Amino acid sequence: xxxxxxxxxxxxxxxxxxxxxxxxxxxxxxxxxxxxxxxxxxxxxxxxxxxxxxxxxxxxxxxxxxxxxxxxxxxxxxxxxxxxxxxxxxxxxxxxxxxxxxxxxxxxxxxxxxxxxxxxxxxxxxxxxxxxx
Amino acid sequence: xxxxxxxxxxxxxxxxxxxxxxxxxxxxxxxxxxxxxxxxxxxxxxxxxxxxxxxxxxxxxxxxxxxxxxxxxxxxxxxxxxxxxxxxxxxxxxxxxxxxxxxxxxxxxxxxxxxxxxxxxxxxxxxxxxxxxxxxxxxxxxxxxxxxxx
Numbered sequence: 001x002x003x004x005x006x007x008x009x010x011x012x013x014x015x016x017x018x019x020x021x022x023x024x025x026x027x028x029x030x031x032x033x034x035x036x037x038x039x040x041x042x043x044x045x046x047x048x049x050x051x052x053x054x055x056x057x058x059x060x061x062x063x064x065x066x067x068x069x070x071x072x073x074x075x076x077x078x079x080x081x082x083x084x085x086x087x088x089x090x091x092x093x094x095x096x097x098x099x100x101x102x103x104x105x106x107x108x109x110x111x112x113x114x115x116x117x118x119x120x121x122x123x124x125x126x127x128x129x130x131x132x133x
Numbered sequence: 134x135x136x137x138x139x140x141x142x143x144x145x146x147x148x149x150x151x152x153x154x155x156x157x158x159x160x161x162x163x164x165x166x167x168x169x170x171x172x173x174x175x176x177x178x179x180x181x182x183x184x185x186x187x188x189x190x191x192x193x194x195x196x197x198x199x200x201x202x203x204x205x206x207x208x209x210x211x212x213x214x215x216x217x218x219x220x221x222x223x224x225x226x227x228x229x230x231x232x233x234x235x236x237x238x239x240x241x242x243x244x245x246x247x248x249x250x251x252x253x254x255x256x257x258x259x260x261x262x263x264x265x266x267x268x269x270x271x272x273x274x275x276x277x278x279x280x281x282x283x
Contacts (some may be wrong), residue, residue, distance in 0.1 A: 009156040009157060010156065010157070010158070010175065011154055011155070011156055011173075011175065012155045012156060012157060012159070012160045012174075012175045012176035012193075013153065013154065013155040013160060013162070013172070013173065013174055013175065013176050013178075014151055014153065014154045014155075014172070014173045015151070015152045015153040015154075015168055015170075015171070015172045015173075016149050016150065016151050016152060016170055016171050016172075016173075017149065017150070017152060017168060017169040017170020017171060017185070017186060018150070018169045018170060019152070019168075019169040020152045020153060020166070020167065020168040020169060020170075020172075021166070021167040021168075022153070022162075022164060022165070022166045022167070022168075023164045023165045023166075024162060024163045024164010024165055024166075024180055025162070025163045025164060026160070026161070026162045026163070026164070027160065027161040027162070028155055028157060028160040028161075028162075029157045029158045029159045029160060030155075030156050030157020030158060030160075031155070031156050031157060032153070032154070032155045032156070032160075033151075033153065033154045033155075033156075034152075034153055035150065035151065035152045035153060036152035036153050038153075040164055045157070046157060053150075053152075
Protein backbone atom coordinates (compact mmCIF):
# COMPACT_ATOMS: atom_id res chain seq x y z
CA UNK A 1 0.00 0.00 0.00
CA UNK A 2 2.89 2.27 0.75
CA UNK A 3 4.22 1.53 -2.71
CA UNK A 4 1.03 2.86 -4.27
CA UNK A 5 1.85 6.25 -2.81
CA UNK A 6 5.38 6.21 -4.14
CA UNK A 7 4.30 5.05 -7.60
CA UNK A 8 4.79 1.66 -9.19
CA UNK A 9 5.54 -1.23 -6.84
CA UNK A 10 9.17 -2.24 -6.81
CA UNK A 11 10.12 -5.88 -7.08
CA UNK A 12 12.23 -6.51 -4.02
CA UNK A 13 12.86 -10.16 -4.58
CA UNK A 14 12.29 -12.53 -7.42
CA UNK A 15 13.13 -16.19 -7.54
CA UNK A 16 13.05 -17.93 -10.89
CA UNK A 17 13.53 -21.54 -11.91
CA UNK A 18 11.93 -24.91 -11.42
CA UNK A 19 11.88 -25.29 -7.67
CA UNK A 20 12.62 -23.37 -4.54
CA UNK A 21 12.28 -24.14 -0.87
CA UNK A 22 12.39 -21.33 1.64
CA UNK A 23 12.19 -21.62 5.38
CA UNK A 24 12.39 -18.92 8.01
CA UNK A 25 10.95 -15.60 9.09
CA UNK A 26 9.73 -13.23 6.41
CA UNK A 27 8.70 -9.62 7.00
CA UNK A 28 7.19 -8.05 3.92
CA UNK A 29 5.67 -4.56 3.95
CA UNK A 30 3.54 -5.05 0.86
CA UNK A 31 2.78 -8.08 -1.19
CA UNK A 32 4.18 -11.47 -2.03
CA UNK A 33 3.33 -13.98 -4.72
CA UNK A 34 4.35 -17.55 -3.93
CA UNK A 35 4.73 -20.35 -6.49
CA UNK A 36 7.16 -22.42 -4.45
CA UNK A 37 7.52 -24.02 -1.03
CA UNK A 38 7.63 -21.74 1.99
CA UNK A 39 7.72 -22.61 5.66
CA UNK A 40 8.09 -20.71 8.89
CA UNK A 41 6.60 -17.35 9.69
CA UNK A 42 5.23 -14.75 7.31
CA UNK A 43 4.28 -11.17 8.14
CA UNK A 44 2.72 -9.47 5.15
CA UNK A 45 1.57 -5.84 5.23
CA UNK A 46 -0.46 -6.15 2.05
CA UNK A 47 -1.53 -9.16 0.06
CA UNK A 48 -0.35 -12.73 0.18
CA UNK A 49 -1.02 -14.66 -3.00
CA UNK A 50 -0.35 -18.37 -2.98
CA UNK A 51 -0.28 -19.47 -6.61
CA UNK A 52 -1.44 -22.82 -7.96
CA UNK A 53 2.03 -24.29 -7.52
CA UNK A 54 2.60 -22.65 -4.17
CA UNK A 55 2.74 -24.61 -0.93
CA UNK A 56 2.90 -22.59 2.25
CA UNK A 57 3.26 -24.20 5.65
CA UNK A 58 3.60 -21.20 7.89
CA UNK A 59 2.13 -18.96 10.53
CA UNK A 60 0.85 -15.98 8.60
CA UNK A 61 -0.18 -12.46 9.58
CA UNK A 62 -1.49 -10.52 6.64
CA UNK A 63 -4.09 -8.04 5.45
CA UNK A 64 -5.46 -9.96 2.47
CA UNK A 65 -4.80 -13.48 1.29
CA UNK A 66 -5.69 -15.22 -1.96
CA UNK A 67 -5.04 -18.94 -1.96
CA UNK A 68 -4.89 -20.84 -5.25
CA UNK A 69 -2.45 -23.42 -3.93
CA UNK A 70 -1.90 -25.28 -0.69
CA UNK A 71 -1.83 -23.59 2.69
CA UNK A 72 -1.33 -25.20 6.07
CA UNK A 73 -1.05 -23.35 9.34
CA UNK A 74 -2.51 -20.53 11.37
CA UNK A 75 -3.50 -17.41 9.52
CA UNK A 76 -4.59 -14.05 10.83
CA UNK A 77 -5.92 -11.64 8.21
CA UNK A 78 -7.21 -8.16 8.96
CA UNK A 79 -8.75 -8.01 5.50
CA UNK A 80 -10.16 -10.74 3.29
CA UNK A 81 -9.16 -14.35 2.81
CA UNK A 82 -10.12 -15.92 -0.48
CA UNK A 83 -9.78 -19.62 -1.20
CA UNK A 84 -10.12 -20.25 -4.93
CA UNK A 85 -11.31 -23.39 -6.77
CA UNK A 86 -7.83 -24.85 -6.71
CA UNK A 87 -7.08 -23.72 -3.16
CA UNK A 88 -6.54 -26.19 -0.32
CA UNK A 89 -6.39 -24.82 3.20
CA UNK A 90 -5.82 -26.75 6.41
CA UNK A 91 -5.62 -25.01 9.74
CA UNK A 92 -6.98 -22.11 11.71
CA UNK A 93 -8.05 -18.91 10.12
CA UNK A 94 -8.83 -15.65 11.88
CA UNK A 95 -10.54 -13.05 9.74
CA UNK A 96 -13.67 -10.95 9.24
CA UNK A 97 -14.18 -12.00 5.69
CA UNK A 98 -13.66 -15.48 4.30
CA UNK A 99 -14.60 -16.43 0.79
CA UNK A 100 -14.39 -20.02 -0.37
CA UNK A 101 -15.04 -20.63 -4.03
CA UNK A 102 -17.00 -23.71 -5.15
CA UNK A 103 -14.45 -26.52 -5.26
CA UNK A 104 -12.15 -24.82 -2.82
CA UNK A 105 -11.06 -26.95 0.14
CA UNK A 106 -11.01 -25.80 3.72
CA UNK A 107 -10.43 -27.91 6.78
CA UNK A 108 -10.13 -26.14 10.08
CA UNK A 109 -11.62 -23.43 12.23
CA UNK A 110 -12.57 -19.89 11.42
CA UNK A 111 -12.59 -17.18 14.05
CA UNK A 112 -14.26 -13.86 13.36
CA UNK A 113 -12.10 -10.97 14.46
CA UNK A 114 -14.97 -8.62 15.32
CA UNK A 115 -16.79 -11.47 17.08
CA UNK A 116 -13.75 -11.98 19.30
CA UNK A 117 -13.78 -8.26 20.10
CA UNK A 118 -17.51 -8.37 20.94
CA UNK A 119 -17.05 -11.19 23.43
CA UNK A 120 -14.10 -9.44 24.98
CA UNK A 121 -15.91 -7.37 27.68
CA UNK A 122 -16.90 -10.39 29.71
CA UNK A 123 -15.06 -8.97 32.68
CA UNK A 124 -18.28 -7.36 33.94
CA UNK A 125 -19.30 -10.23 36.30
CA UNK A 126 -15.90 -10.27 37.95
CA UNK A 127 -16.21 -6.52 38.52
CA UNK A 128 -19.53 -7.13 40.22
CA UNK A 129 -17.81 -9.59 42.51
CA UNK A 130 -15.31 -6.91 43.35
CA UNK A 131 -18.13 -4.52 44.27
CA UNK A 132 -19.67 -7.04 46.70
CA UNK A 133 -16.58 -6.80 48.88
CA UNK B 134 24.07 -3.69 -18.08
CA UNK B 135 24.34 -6.40 -15.50
CA UNK B 136 20.55 -6.68 -15.49
CA UNK B 137 20.63 -7.58 -19.14
CA UNK B 138 23.23 -10.20 -18.37
CA UNK B 139 20.84 -11.64 -15.82
CA UNK B 140 17.90 -11.46 -18.20
CA UNK B 141 19.78 -13.36 -20.91
CA UNK B 142 20.13 -16.83 -19.43
CA UNK B 143 16.74 -16.52 -17.73
CA UNK B 144 14.93 -16.33 -21.04
CA UNK B 145 16.90 -19.18 -22.57
CA UNK B 146 15.74 -21.64 -19.92
CA UNK B 147 12.24 -22.66 -20.97
CA UNK B 148 11.32 -23.50 -17.39
CA UNK B 149 12.34 -20.12 -16.00
CA UNK B 150 9.09 -19.53 -14.12
CA UNK B 151 8.82 -16.89 -11.44
CA UNK B 152 8.46 -18.90 -8.25
CA UNK B 153 8.37 -16.08 -5.79
CA UNK B 154 8.05 -12.37 -6.12
CA UNK B 155 7.97 -9.87 -3.31
CA UNK B 156 6.85 -6.35 -4.01
CA UNK B 157 6.67 -3.17 -1.99
CA UNK B 158 8.78 -0.74 -0.07
CA UNK B 159 10.68 -3.08 2.22
CA UNK B 160 11.11 -6.73 3.03
CA UNK B 161 13.24 -8.64 5.47
CA UNK B 162 13.71 -12.36 5.10
CA UNK B 163 15.59 -14.63 7.44
CA UNK B 164 16.07 -18.35 7.15
CA UNK B 165 17.11 -21.16 4.89
CA UNK B 166 16.67 -20.86 1.15
CA UNK B 167 17.02 -23.62 -1.41
CA UNK B 168 16.63 -22.36 -4.94
CA UNK B 169 17.13 -24.52 -8.02
CA UNK B 170 17.85 -21.65 -10.38
CA UNK B 171 18.23 -17.97 -9.81
CA UNK B 172 17.31 -15.23 -7.39
CA UNK B 173 17.38 -11.46 -7.62
CA UNK B 174 17.46 -9.56 -4.35
CA UNK B 175 16.56 -5.93 -3.71
CA UNK B 176 15.75 -6.35 -0.02
CA UNK B 177 17.30 -7.67 3.19
CA UNK B 178 18.07 -11.36 3.48
CA UNK B 179 19.85 -13.29 6.17
CA UNK B 180 20.58 -16.93 6.89
CA UNK B 181 21.66 -19.66 4.56
CA UNK B 182 21.21 -19.94 0.80
CA UNK B 183 21.78 -22.71 -1.70
CA UNK B 184 21.37 -21.62 -5.29
CA UNK B 185 21.65 -23.83 -8.36
CA UNK B 186 22.04 -20.94 -10.78
CA UNK B 187 22.72 -17.30 -10.28
CA UNK B 188 22.57 -15.04 -7.26
CA UNK B 189 22.02 -11.42 -8.14
CA UNK B 190 22.18 -8.86 -5.36
CA UNK B 191 20.75 -5.61 -6.70
CA UNK B 192 21.83 -2.13 -5.68
CA UNK B 193 19.33 -2.04 -2.82
CA UNK B 194 19.98 -5.60 -1.77
CA UNK B 195 21.57 -6.44 1.56
CA UNK B 196 22.52 -10.07 2.08
CA UNK B 197 24.00 -11.45 5.28
CA UNK B 198 24.10 -15.13 4.57
CA UNK B 199 26.27 -18.12 3.86
CA UNK B 200 25.77 -18.83 0.20
CA UNK B 201 26.45 -21.79 -2.05
CA UNK B 202 25.87 -20.83 -5.66
CA UNK B 203 27.13 -21.23 -9.22
CA UNK B 204 27.38 -17.60 -10.27
CA UNK B 205 27.04 -14.43 -8.26
CA UNK B 206 26.70 -10.80 -9.30
CA UNK B 207 26.88 -8.36 -6.42
CA UNK B 208 25.70 -4.81 -6.98
CA UNK B 209 24.61 -4.28 -3.38
CA UNK B 210 25.91 -5.38 -0.01
CA UNK B 211 27.07 -8.84 0.86
CA UNK B 212 28.39 -10.08 4.15
CA UNK B 213 29.22 -13.73 4.74
CA UNK B 214 30.82 -16.80 3.30
CA UNK B 215 30.29 -17.25 -0.41
CA UNK B 216 31.09 -20.45 -2.29
CA UNK B 217 30.63 -20.16 -6.05
CA UNK B 218 31.44 -22.96 -8.47
CA UNK B 219 31.17 -20.46 -11.33
CA UNK B 220 31.95 -16.77 -11.44
CA UNK B 221 31.70 -14.04 -8.87
CA UNK B 222 31.36 -10.47 -10.00
CA UNK B 223 31.45 -7.49 -7.69
CA UNK B 224 30.05 -4.49 -9.56
CA UNK B 225 31.11 -0.87 -9.05
CA UNK B 226 28.33 -0.41 -6.50
CA UNK B 227 29.00 -3.73 -4.79
CA UNK B 228 30.31 -4.00 -1.24
CA UNK B 229 31.48 -7.39 -0.06
CA UNK B 230 32.80 -8.37 3.36
CA UNK B 231 33.76 -11.95 4.10
CA UNK B 232 35.26 -14.95 2.43
CA UNK B 233 34.78 -16.00 -1.15
CA UNK B 234 35.55 -19.44 -2.54
CA UNK B 235 35.63 -19.37 -6.31
CA UNK B 236 37.79 -19.91 -9.36
CA UNK B 237 36.82 -16.68 -11.01
CA UNK B 238 36.46 -13.36 -9.24
CA UNK B 239 35.94 -10.06 -11.02
CA UNK B 240 35.89 -6.81 -9.08
CA UNK B 241 34.85 -3.77 -11.05
CA UNK B 242 36.53 -0.41 -10.49
CA UNK B 243 34.86 1.12 -7.45
CA UNK B 244 33.74 -2.23 -6.14
CA UNK B 245 34.60 -2.90 -2.50
CA UNK B 246 35.91 -6.18 -1.18
CA UNK B 247 37.23 -6.93 2.26
CA UNK B 248 38.11 -10.54 3.02
CA UNK B 249 39.75 -13.67 1.74
CA UNK B 250 39.53 -15.34 -1.62
CA UNK B 251 40.11 -19.07 -1.87
CA UNK B 252 40.45 -20.83 -5.20
CA UNK B 253 38.23 -23.92 -5.30
CA UNK B 254 40.44 -25.70 -7.82
CA UNK B 255 43.50 -25.15 -5.65
CA UNK B 256 41.84 -26.77 -2.66
CA UNK B 257 40.69 -29.63 -4.86
CA UNK B 258 44.21 -29.85 -6.26
CA UNK B 259 45.75 -30.33 -2.84
CA UNK B 260 43.31 -33.13 -2.10
CA UNK B 261 43.63 -35.05 -5.35
CA UNK B 262 46.54 -34.01 -7.53
CA UNK B 263 45.87 -36.21 -10.53
CA UNK B 264 42.55 -34.66 -11.56
CA UNK B 265 44.09 -31.23 -12.22
CA UNK B 266 45.84 -31.62 -15.60
CA UNK B 267 43.29 -34.06 -17.02
CA UNK B 268 40.70 -31.62 -18.47
CA UNK B 269 43.28 -29.76 -20.59
CA UNK B 270 44.64 -32.85 -22.27
CA UNK B 271 41.12 -33.99 -23.02
CA UNK B 272 40.15 -30.70 -24.60
CA UNK B 273 43.30 -30.74 -26.76
CA UNK B 274 42.49 -34.26 -27.88
CA UNK B 275 38.96 -33.18 -28.66
CA UNK B 276 40.28 -30.33 -30.78
CA UNK B 277 42.53 -32.69 -32.68
CA UNK B 278 39.73 -35.16 -33.21
CA UNK B 279 37.52 -32.39 -34.46
CA UNK B 280 40.24 -31.19 -36.83
CA UNK B 281 40.84 -34.76 -38.07
CA UNK B 282 37.13 -35.29 -38.56
CA UNK B 283 36.81 -32.30 -40.88
